[in-house]
Amino acid sequence: xxxxxxxxxxxxxxxxxxxxxxxxxxxxxxxxxxxxxxxxxxxxxxxxxxxxxxxxxxxxxxxxxxxxxxxxxxxxxxxxxxxxxxxxxxxxxxxxxxxxxxxxxxxxxxxxxxxxxxxxxxxxxxxxxxxxxxxxxxxxxxxxxxxxxxxxxxxxxxxxxxxxxxxxxxxxxxxxxxxxxxxxxxxxxxxxxxxxxxxxxxxxxxxxxxxxxxxxxxxxxxxxxxxx
Amino acid sequence: xxxxxxxxxxxxxxxxxxxxxxxxxxxxxxxxxxxxxxxxxxxxxxxxxxxxxxxxxxxxxxxxxxxxxxxxxxxxxxxxxxxxxxxxxxxxxxxxxxxxxxxxxxxxxxxxxxxxxxxxxxxxxxxxxxxxxxxxxxxxxxxxxxxxxxxxxxxxxxxxxxxxxxxxxxxxxxxxxxxxxxxxxxxxxxxxxxxxxxxxxxxxxxxxxxxxxxxxxxxxxxxxxxxxxxxxxxxxxxxxxxxxxxxxxxxxxxxxxxxxxxxxxxxxxxxxxxxxxxxxxxxxxxxxxxxxxxxxxxxxxxxxxxxxxxxxxxxxxxxxxxxxxxxxxxxxx
Ligand SMILES: Nc1ncnc2c1ncn2[C@@H]1O[C@H](COP(=O)(O)OP(=O)(O)OP(=O)(O)O)[C@@H](O)[C@H]1O
Ligand SMILES: [Mg+2]
Numbered sequence: 001x002x003x004x005x006x007x008x009x010x011x012x013x014x015x016x017x018x019x020x021x022x023x024x025x026x027x028x029x030x031x032x033x034x035x036x037x038x039x040x041x042x043x044x045x046x047x048x049x050x051x052x053x054x055x056x057x058x059x060x061x062x063x064x065x066x067x068x069x070x071x072x073x074x075x076x077x078x079x080x081x082x083x084x085x086x087x088x089x090x091x092x093x094x095x096x097x098x099x100x101x102x103x104x105x106x107x108x109x110x111x112x113x114x115x116x117x118x119x120x121x122x123x124x125x126x127x128x129x130x131x132x133x134x135x136x137x138x139x140x141x142x143x144x145x146x147x148x149x150x151x152x153x154x155x156x157x158x159x160x161x162x163x164x165x166x167x168x169x170x171x172x173x174x175x176x177x178x179x180x181x182x183x184x185x186x187x188x189x190x191x192x193x194x195x196x197x198x199x200x201x202x203x204x205x206x207x208x209x210x211x212x213x214x215x216x217x218x219x220x221x222x223x224x225x226x227x228x
Numbered sequence: 229x230x231x232x233x234x235x236x237x238x239x240x241x242x243x244x245x246x247x248x249x250x251x252x253x254x255x256x257x258x259x260x261x262x263x264x265x266x267x268x269x270x271x272x273x274x275x276x277x278x279x280x281x282x283x284x285x286x287x288x289x290x291x292x293x294x295x296x297x298x299x300x301x302x303x304x305x306x307x308x309x310x311x312x313x314x315x316x317x318x319x320x321x322x323x324x325x326x327x328x329x330x331x332x333x334x335x336x337x338x339x340x341x342x343x344x345x346x347x348x349x350x351x352x353x354x355x356x357x358x359x360x361x362x363x364x365x366x367x368x369x370x371x372x373x374x375x376x377x378x379x380x381x382x383x384x385x386x387x388x389x390x391x392x393x394x395x396x397x398x399x400x401x402x403x404x405x406x407x408x409x410x411x412x413x414x415x416x417x418x419x420x421x422x423x424x425x426x427x428x429x430x431x432x433x434x435x436x437x438x439x440x441x442x443x444x445x446x447x448x449x450x451x452x453x454x455x456x457x458x459x460x461x462x463x464x465x466x467x468x469x470x471x472x473x474x475x476x477x478x479x480x481x482x483x484x485x486x487x488x489x490x491x492x493x494x495x496x497x498x499x500x501x502x503x504x505x506x507x508x509x510x511x512x513x514x515x516x517x518x519x520x521x522x523x524x525x526x527x528x529x530x531x532x533x534x535x536x537x538x539x540x541x542x543x544x545x546x547x548x549x550x551x552x553x554x555x556x557x558x559x560x561x
């Protein structure tokens with residue numbers, strides 16, 4: 001293999017930048033809305049702190065069911081289809097569906113339900129006894145969510161986040177095929193369409209390195225946070 | 229300090245096929261100021277439900293609960309939260325936050341009440357000293373033994389200076405020695421701080437060691453309750469019998485078997501010796517137990533007297549006169 005680094009490096013650098021850009025934007029929204037949805041899923045369920053919002057168990061059950069339904073829809077669509085379906089929406093809010101910023105829209109929509117379910121699992125693992133103890137001390141619902149549920153689930157949430165980042169990386173490569181740019185785009189355009197294996201292998205190595213680093217950092221942070 | 233009136237609690241079924249569980253069926257109970265009140269009963273009797281109703285973790289179906297003069301069942305959510313600051317709770321499985329240090333766990337309740345950081349620090353150091361864990365403030369719960377975790381649980385419950393401490397099987401996951409030290413601690417705190425303690429247990433040993441009063445709950449109803457020493461002198465008291473199991477030795481047919489229960493100064497008197505001397509009869513001891521119950525020496529004895537109940541009428545009357553509780557189990561056959 002005869003690699004022209006002088007040509008390849010700037011191309012790859014730009015692609016990595018684009019990948020980080022779309023994942024970065026998507027990640028910010030995913031964290032905010034994923035946590036919110038995850039917390040809502042757990043707290044509106046039977047026995048949750050918001051099982052009866054405004055005193056109505058019915059309302060809690062409805063919110064829980066509707067939210068679960070929407071999340072499942074998000075989880076059931078293959079990313080490539082979701083992306084196509086969302087093109088009008090993306091155009092509406094970004095002005096275009098081409099480029100990394102636009103790609104962040106479907107990435108976010110795909111990652112929120114995924115991350116939200118992982119957050120839900122993490123929160124459900126928190127011992128109900130801790131919530132009971134907090135209630136016995138006169139804690140408000142907000143305190144229970146912040147200082148008990150989210151605080152105790154921090155290590156699991158960090159791991160859930162790394163899993164989500166890796167999924168986003170995966171999706172971003174698919175997004176690359178329809179004009180998002182990024183590492184996936186390079187692999188397809190240079191590697192697949194031009195039969196240039198040097199690009200294909202280099203992008204594979206880059207992806208592997210990113211995934212390993214994300215997992216390594218997340219595991220280390222989770223270990224630090226966990227005092228179980 | 230705690231008055232429970234006609235308390236009912238039923239759990240409605242989760243689905244159409246389920247049946248309603250009536251966990252509490254009309255509980256009346258009074259826990260006086262400064263008492264250590266034990267609630268005993270079999271698994272499923274409703275002990276935990278009762279205790280959780282006291283701070284309204286479980287909302288009663290009907291009835292009222294008054295703690296420190298305040299009827300909790302009438303309070304709205306915000307007032308109830310404030311009322312809970314005055315009621316500490318200790319749990320069987322400690323329920324400490326694993327993400328917080330010992331000190332931070334103790335401070336949790338103070339954070340909720342809005343005490344500032346410096347005051348929280350000072351108070352947590354104070355209560356941790358009280359429970360003997362002053363040197364472990366910066367440890368995490370996972371680094372502590374079960375007994376130490378429970379001490380943290382107790383410190384946390386006490387941090388806000390509650391008038392009442394509720395304990396649901398606080399010693400049930402601890403080994404006997406650790407149980408002992410935790411019971412000693414509770415007793416000590418009751419004495420020095422004057423905190424009223426209501427505890428749930430299935431171990432009579434706990435009642436024997438620290439309770440001043442006790443209640444027996446069966447199938448959601450209180451079947452017996454009162455001062456422990458009074459109960460010991462109450463004919464056919466189930467609690468008293470559970471505190472003092474005497475075995476099954478029944479004596480010879482034709483003889484009289486009596487059980488006597490004695491407490492306080494009477495426990496120091498040589499009852500059997502005096503009786504045989506005074507009436508010239510051979511008293512056979514079938515079973516005996518002398519123990520310290522809430523700081524009183526109390527005993528129970530099963531005695532066999534030769535001859536029929538009638539022929540022993542005088543010695544039995546004499547025992548009763550001297551202030552002992554006497555129960556005649558069987559007479560001449
Ligand atoms: N959340 C609940 N939903 C339905 N039934 C319940 C619930 N909690 C308790 N019960 C029922 O109420 C009854 C009393 O339960 P409780 O937990 O108070 O017993 P307990 O005396 O504490 O028993 P143990 O010694 O085993 O802890 C039981 O029949 C139990 O099945
Ligand atoms: Mg129980």
